[in-house]
Amino acid sequence: MAEKRIIRVTSFDVAEAAGVSQSTVSRALAGDTSISAPTRERVAQAAARLNYQVDENAARLRRGRTGTLALVMICRPGQDRKDLNPFYFALLGSTCAAAAARGYEVLVAFQDSPDNFWGHFQDRRKADGLIVIGTSENTAAWDYFATLGPATHWVCWGAPSDTFPWVRSDNHAGAMLATQHLLDRGYRRIVCLGSETSPQRQFKERYDGYAAALTAAGHEPRLQRIERGLPREEQGRRAASALIDSGERFDAVFAVSDEIALGAISEFARRGIRIPDDVGVVGFDGVRAGAWSNPPLTTVESDFEVAGSLLVDRLIATIGGEVPSPRRVPVRLAERGSTRA
Amino acid sequence: MAEKRIIRVTSFDVAEAAGVSQSTVSRALAGDTSISAPTRERVAQAAARLNYQVDENAARLRRGRTGTLALVMICRPGQDRKDLNPFYFALLGSTCAAAAARGYEVLVAFQDSPDNFWGHFQDRRKADGLIVIGTSENTAAWDYFATLGPATHWVCWGAPSDTFPWVRSDNHAGAMLATQHLLDRGYRRIVCLGSETSPQRQFKERYDGYAAALTAAGHEPRLQRIERGLPREEQGRRAASALIDSGERFDAVFAVSDEIALGAISEFARRGIRIPDDVGVVGFDGVRAGAWSNPPLTTVESDFEVAGSLLVDRLIATIGGEVPSPRRVPVRLAERGSTRA
DNA sequence: TTGTAAGCGTTATCAG
């Protein structure tokens, strides 16, 4: 036992300084009500004087719980951190905030490919549960996380299938909101830029919402498909280009994501099409960049504060042994300049 | 000892299954070279069969190290997570990636005000060290972190003073790059939108770089001050407005941050000033939104991948007992549409 | 090359 080790103030030292037993220190500091006020005070003072802080590893070892949630952010392989959809970053932030508000800490990991997929946070007692956030496009990642044992406590955002324990935006309602807004502004030939077959499940839901609103108004839904495997903005540019070249008339587009919408706007501008006069554009996500585009992008925003809270609450419920059902995050329309006033 | 507790596979179980002692299991799994190949194999198989995973809390308690770095993101009080400068999010991502590459995990906390400032990650053995990232505007936060004991291992990005152990962009060189670019494009009356007194230390360095480049070229530096306490974009709008109203001639502005530049661009547009023909604009930071403004913003980008690596490397060096010196992150100019081609 | 045994610093049970 001749290891070299930094000297550490332990609860024994505090006990000695306060003239009580070590277990009393533990109880006093943990707020156990059975400890008398004067004792508690003496212990608190001694602890403060000695700069004592509980060793969380020892506490967790003993308790069997960590008070930590792991958050895995799934990226596209090789993708620059900077090009990650900003919505996910906002969600990361609100998740951390929600976790903190409930007394949990968050361990964050970015994962993008099979050589770094790893979800054994709970098995290793690094965390009590797992939140997985990220693009459904990375199917390998979802295949991996689907293999986690049934004892694993977890929730996810953006799951490609309903077999995952998910929290999601109310995509259907949001898409209807967007479509109805376009109709209200007098647009009639409204095309959806998106996909009904993308692993990005949300896209399908958004398309369905769009189609439902349009059909209800007596119009024909029309889908301009995005090409797979490209950056979203490029998908938007190409879809817009293809739409123009098709020769079919249209006066508005609903894009299933802001980045697609932004790409479309730039293509329309390049081809001399004026927004919002010739063509109206609505996106989905509420990313920051949309506020700076020309014109600023009208979009459907998810309440990402609610999203973070819902993720954390669901996970904590799961940890507590409940079997919570999937949840939807409410959305709202942010009217900006890409649709007529 | 009648606690209810979930049954857990321990290294004893693996030892029994493999027919070796518990310490041999520990060594075999840790890759200790003294263990013979056949034994190692038998242990690995048994562990796999039983789905055994090391309990990190026990391991850390014993080792005295956590293999974790804490990252505190300082926000403006009350600020929406979404309005956080996107550069910080990118930095968060690259820091996590750099940490993972070096075998560390990252515990993330967002903190904004005195009631949630907290830096005792190391004292509580939750982490081996601390990375603090955030706006210098939150002076209360920096006051707090300055009180951490000298034994605390930490580094920060965006410190308001040189007494902090920092990593920073090469602001001076970046500002010179931006200014020289404007000169090369034929702009002559170049005004800086910024501040030399902001707690945001980087702003002063950027102003100095701008002034140095301009002076070297035989021109007069000129500063249009931003008003404190407003959102950056609004600061940009007002500074641009004040500059126009001053009546003094100018043909370009160098803004000390992209968000200020973006605000200025929108004000120039509102007042009928054409960019880049009437006025050239350069920003600093390389935020995503700049790529979507009208016209897209020419800017100075820090290499945030390097930034993350540098933060992590410095911190690990500090943990290892070294006394590393401050480091600068290289920058580059991203030429886009807000300056003449 | 492997086994034995001593902690790491808590929390929780039990007794008083």
Add this chain to the structure above:
DNA sequence: CTGATAACGCTTACAA
């Protein structure tokens, strides 16, 4: 209300 004391599951010095 408080004090002994037994784990929690691992890593590592030491012995064989």
